[in-house]
Amino acid sequence: MAPTEQAAPIARALEQPYRHGFVTDVESDALPPGLDEDTVRAISRKKREPEFLLRWRLAAFERWLKMTPPAWGQLRMEPIDFQALCYYSAPKSLKDGPKSLADVDPKLLETYEKLNVPLHERARLAGVAVDAVFDSVSVGTTFREQLAKVGVIFCSFSHAVANHPELIERYLGSVVPPGDNFYAALNSAVFSDGSFVYIPQGVRCPMELSSYFRINARNTGQFERTLIIAEAGSQVSYLEGCTAPQRDEHQLHAAVVELVAHDDASIKYSTVQNWYPGDEHGRGGIYNFVTKRGLAAGKRSHIAWTQIETGSAITWKYPSVILRGDESNGEFHSIAVSNNFQQADTGTKMIHLGRNTTSRIVSKGISAGHAHNSYRGLVRMGPKASGARNHTQCDSLLIGPNCGAHTFPYIEAARDDAVVEHEATTTRISEERLFYCRQRGIAPDEATSLIVGGFCQAVLEELPMEFALEAKALLAVSLEGAVG
Amino acid sequence: MTKNETLLSVRDLAVEVGDRRVLDSVSFEIARGSLAVLMGANGSGKSTLGLALAGHPRYHVQGGAVCLAGRDLLPMNVEERARAGLFLSFQAPPDIAGVKNNLFIRTAVNAVRESRGETPLDAFDFLGEARAAASRLGLPEAMLGRPVNDGFSGGERKRNELLQLSLLRPRLAILDEIDSGMDVDGLRAVVELVGSLRAQGTSFLVVSHYLQLIESLEPDTVMRLDRGRIAEQGDLSLAQEIARTGFVRASETVEG
Numbered sequence: 045m046a047p048t049e050q051a052a053p054i055a056r057a058l059e060q061p062y063r064h065g066f067v068t069d070v071e072s073d074a075l076p077p078g079l080d081e082d083t084v085r086a087i088s089r090k091k092r093e094p095e096f097l098l099r100w101r102l103a104a105f106e107r108w109l110k111m112t113p114p115a116w117g118q119l120r121m122e123p124i125d126f127q128a129l130c131y132y133s134a135p136k137s138l139k140d141g142p143k144s145l146a147d148v149d150p151k152l153l154e155t156y157e158k159l160n161v162p163l164h165e166r167a168r169l170a171g172v173a174v175d176a177v178f179d180s181v182s183v184g185t186t187f188r189e190q191l192a193k194v195g196v197i198f199c200s201f202s203h204a205v206a207n208h209p210e211l212i213e214r215y216l217g218s219v220v221p222p223g224d225n226f227y228a229a230l231n232s233a234v235f236s237d238g239s240f241v242y243i244p245q246g247v248r249c250p251m252e253l254s255s256y257f258r259i260n261a262r263n264t265g266q267f268e269r270t271l272i273i274a275e276a277g278s279q280v281s282y283l284e285g286c287t288a289p290q291r292d293e294h295q296l297h298a299a300v301v302e303l304v305a306h307d308d309a310s311i312k313y314s315t316v317q318n319w320y321p322g323d324e325h326g327r328g329g330i331y332n333f334v335t336k337r338g339l340a341a342g343k344r345s346h347i348a349w350t351q352i353e354t355g356s357a358i359t360w361k362y363p364s365v366i367l368r369g370d371e372s373n374g375e376f377h378s379i380a381v382s383n384n385f386q387q388a389d390t391g392t393k394m395i396h397l398g399r400n401t402t403s404r405i406v407s408k409g410i411s412a413g414h415a416h417n418s419y420r421g422l423v424r425m426g427p428k429a430s431g432a433r434n435h436t437q438c439d440s441l442l443i444g445p446n447c448g449a450h451t452f453p454y455i456e457a458a459r460d461d462a463v464v465e466h467e468a469t470t471t472r473i474s475e476e477r478l479f480y481c482r483q484r485g486i487a488p489d490e491a492t493s494l495i496v497g498g499f500c501q502a503v504l505e506e507l508p509m510e511f512a513l514e515a516k517a518l519l520a521v522s523l524e525g526a527v528g
Numbered sequence: 529m530t531k532n533e534t535l536l537s538v539r540d541l542a543v544e545v546g547d548r549r550v551l552d553s554v555s556f557e558i559a560r561g562s563l564a565v566l567m568g569a570n571g572s573g574k575s576t577l578g579l580a581l582a583g584h585p586r587y588h589v590q591g592g593a594v595c596l597a598g599r600d601l602l603p604m605n606v607e608e609r610a611r612a613g614l615f616l617s618f619q620a621p622p623d624i625a626g627v628k629n630n631l632f633i634r635t636a637v638n639a640v641r642e643s644r645g646e647t648p649l650d651a652f653d654f655l656g657e658a659r660a661a662a663s664r665l666g667l668p669e670a671m672l673g674r675p676v677n678d679g680f681s682g683g684e685r686k687r688n689e690l691l692q693l694s695l696l697r698p699r700l701a702i703l704d705e706i707d708s709g710m711d712v713d714g715l716r717a718v719v720e721l722v723g724s725l726r727a728q729g730t731s732f733l734v735v736s737h738y739l740q741l742i743e744s745l746e747p748d749t750v751m752r753l754d755r756g757r758i759a760e761q762g763d764l765s766l767a768q769e770i771a772r773t774g775f776v777r778a779s780e781t782v783e784g
Contacts, residue, residue, distance in 0.1 A: 475585065477622045477624060482583075482605075483610055483618075484632075485636045487607050494627050495627060
């Protein structure tokens with residue numbers, strides 16, 4: 045679609061005040077716990093979805109019923125009772141939230157302080173009702189105008205279903221089909237909301253898009269669905285999450301993110317996630333089970349995943365890239381931190397299908413306390429993938445004597461001319477290094493921060509600038525007390 | 529504090545490493561701006577003294593008292609002692625991957641400054657000082673941008689210790705065999721730096737076997753460590769005598 049054809053409907057859609065289209069579409073309260081076909085129908089009805097989407101959800105639900113939860117992860121967890129979960133709840137009314145910052149948990153405020161969260165954001169993040177004028181309109185309006193000018197669509201998934209159903213119908217499930225895995229199937233049946241981004245041909249999105257700006261992001265709940273489409277020659281950088289700790293009464297987060305990049309297009313997806321880790325034994329912490337996949341469909345297309353994951357009780361995710369277009373390129377840069385009793389089994393899959401495709405993986409795992417951190421990566425070169433090249437760098441940093449780092453690299457090359465390079469290192473923050481730093485006057489926590497920062501430098505460099513500074517602060521906070 | 533006032537006072541210091549009592553009852557004093565040389569046979573505990581004063585966790589103080597600039601040193605932790613003005617050069621300085629040398633040193637300098645209520649140096653100001661110091665030491669500027677000691681030879685690591693010494697400007701610098709692995713130019717740099725810092729009031733405790741270096745440093749005191757105690761104390765002539773007669777002869781002389 046050419047930019048001019050899209051401008052009018054988009055401008056209209058974007059002009060709508062932010063509360064409309066999500067909060068007010070919800071008519072009544074939560075559904076009781078449990079999941080059956082009626083639950084799926086109820087969700088679809090509440091969201092006033094078109095017929096095709098209801099059929100799609102129901103088909104996914106049928107698939108899900110025949111599947112069993114995977115158990116191959118290097119993870120110890122209680123089995124989840126899926127019938128005990130609530131699959132739809134109205135967004136929490138802000139009227140029930142804290143009346144002011146004085147009512148907010150002081151520990152939470154202390155964390156905001158350490159992470160340098162801007163003052164006006166602290167109220168919003170803590171659930172204090174802020175004046176609509178102060179909050180969204182001033183910030184949201186200017187950027188929406190800029191996007192409208194170039195024809196970029198950035199809205200909630202529900203909004204996109206209502207206003208761009210043809211795009212949803214064409215692309216939904218094209219990268220992560222419902223039958224892909226157990227949690228993707230579940231998500232496909234009951235997903236609540238998420239982000240939708242569409243970049244028209246030849247457009248370089250004028251700013252970084254942040255789920256932060258999509259007001260009410262925190263209310264999308266546990267089954268988030270995101271779809272980003274970049275037409276030929278376009279470019280976008282998307283930021284998910286924020287460094288401020290996110291509390292949620294839902295324990296399971298099973299999101300699905302699909303990216304599609306056409307010829308010469310580029311999508312950069314950065315995640316800085318700091319889920320609430322629960323108590324020091326990990327009880328009550330979030331289970332972060334996400335399926336993220338990018339399809340580098342076009343020639344010379346480019347998809348990059350950058351993530352800083354910390355905080356969840358269990359992290360289980362493999363942002364991946366399918367390199368279908370000739371000369372396409374995929375990148376994965378990750379820092380996964382686990383402390384106390386957290387567990388992480390995370391990594392990536394780079395599937396080389398087209399000709400002369402390249403991929404690059406840089407994974408930094410940091411374990412402290414009694415945590416266990418596993419990197420699991422797959423590099424697969426298909427039979428037609430001539431000239432394929434991959435470089436993988438997988439580094440682990442162990443802090444203290446009780447944690448663990450594990451590596452499970454899988455390499456499947458169907459061709460003689462595939463070039464796959466894998467390097468792995470394991471280091472400790474040794475007593476000697478720590479003594480050296482302290483003898484120069486540097487306190488143990490700051491020394492850890494320095495050393496960890498140095499260890500993660502290659503990944504921090506890939507983050508959009510605003511996130512990089514926050515990320516460093518986040519790393520320091522998540523490793524507090526791990527040393528000394 | 530005026531010159532010749534006591535900066536460091538060590539009284540009856542006893543130190544155990546593992547279950548071995550390495551230092552039995554060490555006592556000595558170092559005046560402000562003065563330089564003391566510590567000699568002793570291999571295994572006599574010279575390195576133990578420096579590491580115990582710095583607060584290394586494996587070196588357990590079993591008795592005695594240490595006073596630095598009028599403050600009781602032993603209750604302080606490692607970084608507190610450093611900020612109080614104690615510097616120990618490492619025999620085998622470790623590397624710190626990914627952390628640039630100038631960032632590391634700047635962090636250290638600012639930690640000390642902050643503890644003294646001084647404003648921290650920003651990256652720009654610090655870099656200017658660091659470049660000047662590197663140049664005075666005959667060090668390539670590139671060393672500042674490399675990760676700490678990453679890929680540095682033994683001699684280069686020692687020079688990096690000198691760079692940090694010159695930028696931290698401690699009250700007391702303990703140099704443990706700073707000469708090992710150093711070439712002629714390196715040794716000249718040590719002597720120049722020590723002289724310049726000493727003139728500005730830094731005191732030194734230099735552990736060395738190397739007479740030529742000791743002579744160049746013009747020590748105020750020379751001490752010999754033997755069987756966990758300071759067995760002998762004198763001036764440069766003591767060092768020269770030890771160099772002539774060796775440690776075994778020297779201890780026989782004392783006993784006889």
